[in-house]
Amino acid sequence: MTSTASASGLCAGRVVVVTGAGRGLGRAHALAFAAEGARVVVNDLGAGPAGDGVSPGPARQVADEIVAAGGEAVVNGGDIATAEGASSLVADALESFGRLDTVVNNAGFVRDRMLVNLDEDDWDAVMRVHLKGHFLPLKHAAAHWRAEARAGRTPVARVINTSSGAGLLGSVGQANYAAAKAGIVALTLVAAAELGRYGVQVNAIAPAARTRMTEQTFAETMAAPGGGAFDAMAPENVSPLVVWLGSAASEGVTGRVFEAEAGRITVMEGWRPGPTADRGARWAPAQAGEEVRALLKEAETPGAVYGATPPAPPTEPANPGPAVT
Structure with missing residues (x-):
């Protein structure tokens, strides 16, 4: 984290949950929110690239980095694809900071196979972490925000879901991942339509960046350049859009999907009647x-x-x- 947390930043006073925040995009998002004044619940199981193993280390390192820079953060090690784990995100935010304003659904892993070689377990595991792991945190956060709205305390709540170009166009060798990411887009559209009455805005991003899921599959494209050139695939390039969408400043923007890569932001236009x-x-x-x-x-x-x-x-x-x- 290169700058200290700002008490007057874009997200000052807001409480943000970021899932899968121990590495890659999630880590970059958590640090960027903290730099803009947010208090952050850093969620991560510490699993391997294929979802194996558990370690508290990555989430703890990110939380420690935020605190060392003058911010506030707590660690959450819940499994976001379970009701208990997803509800613990809301509980930890409320217990530690007294409120919840933004949820960034980011956690995931890949198990890539060509379709005819794709095992049922690999299908179920990827669907579980990506699609169910978006649904459950969204559900539990939305239930809290609905209760707040009904009590006369309508929130300025934000959800940012993480889809992928694979979910928008498809990707050879990633049928499970692409299907889950496409499902996240539909989930985003439905949630935005249903939750707006409670003060909740829901959007999705389709990022392209260097993470554990991409740096080997697309090694040449994702490699960092030398000589001080702009690192187009750095995950930190995606985070400014996510922070803005997660802030009160994004008022009126909901039910949208954005591609984010390097210095480029694109509003994606989905299915609509053609000829x-x-x-x-x-x-x-x-x-x-x-x-x-x-x-x-x-x-x-x-x-x-x-x-x-x-x-x-x-x-x-x-x-x-x-x-x-």
Whole structure:
């Protein structure tokens, strides 16, 4: 942490929970919030890159770093994919600091396999930590904020979920991870719609940065440059957006997904109706296929799945068959 905590920073007085905060993006977020005056609940199991093992060391190191810089932090070692662990995040925030303002759902790991080699256990484990591990902290925090709102103390609450480009476009060899991250986007949209009445804003980020999940799979892309050049893949580049979304200054921004990489921020635009044909009656199968080909010529080409060759534009079949009327 390069600067001391600020009593007048963007998040002064706020209490922030960051899951998976022992390393990588979570660590960068926790330090950045503390530098802007937030008090931080540093959650991390200390598990390995595939979710194995437990160690309190990483979370403790981050909390100690925040305190050494003049900030306030407590360690939480709860398993965020259990009701007990997720509820302990809220309990620790309230017990230690008397309030809860922001939750950053960040914890996760990968177990990459090609689809036909993907074990059921690897599917379940990744779904558990990413998707269930977003749902449960969000659920328990939202229950607290709803109670506050009903008691006449409407919060200025924020949730930042962590999706991925894999969840937006797909990624070869990561069917479990991509499916979980896509689910997080849908969870974000639903939560934003449901919780706005209680003073809660919910957004998601799709970050690209150097973490334990990316530095080996994408080693060349993620490598830090030498010679003092801008380190585009440093996780600290993503944190300013997360801090702003987690602050009161982000009033009115909810139900959005942002890509964040290096010095770039992109508002992602999701599924919406494209070219459409309405016959006003039931289609015959061949008729429907003919119309689909026509519509695809008008539609935008989707982004390429990570690790795959971009799809070729649709072409007319060699033998379209007899015309259907």
